[in-house]
Amino acid sequence: MAYWYESSIDRQLREATERGEFDNLPGLGKPLSDHGREYDDDWWVKEWLEREGATAGVIPPTLALRREVEDLAERVDRLRTESEVRGYVAEVNERLRKARLGMMDGPPTVLPPRDVDAEVAGWRERRGQDKP
Known part of the structure; x- marks a missing residue:
């Protein structure tokens, strides 16, 4: 004779499934x-x-600064004017x-x-400019 035991959690899950509380959840049917x-x-x-988009404030500021310096050329290339480049690099230098x-x-x-x-x-060279 086999005995069947349903724990409190199993019962709650079964009842919720029967009520349809798990129907139409995001990701249903996806791996x-x-x-x-x-x-x-x-x-x-x-x-x-990833869910909270909290990556910016998670690493310590000095490590974020190191990464910013590593990517400095890419960041500078997004700027439009020489004065913006100078201001940004001066700001990075102050944080350094x-x-x-x-x-x-x-x-x-x-x-x-x-x-x-x-x-x-x-910045000028990558933009194909010699002088302002």
Whole structure:
């Protein structure tokens, strides 16, 4: 003789299914987003960040600044005028100064300031301009 046991949770799920509470949920009939991928211990953090769009404020400011400096040419290339480029690089240099002095949260950084004239020259060259 086989005995069947339904836990409290199983009963609640069965009743909710019978009431149709799981019908028409987003993603119904679609595969799970991580199906076939290797298990990641931090899956829930990554999903939360993606869902909430919270990636900008998650890494410490000094690490974000390092990434910004790495991508400086790409960021500068989006600017339209030389004065915008000079202003942006000056602002980055000010944040670099604060990071070097320990005035920003995150791991210490020793990145040197960017040469404003060199960044402007690179911006002009990538745009196909010689001089203003």
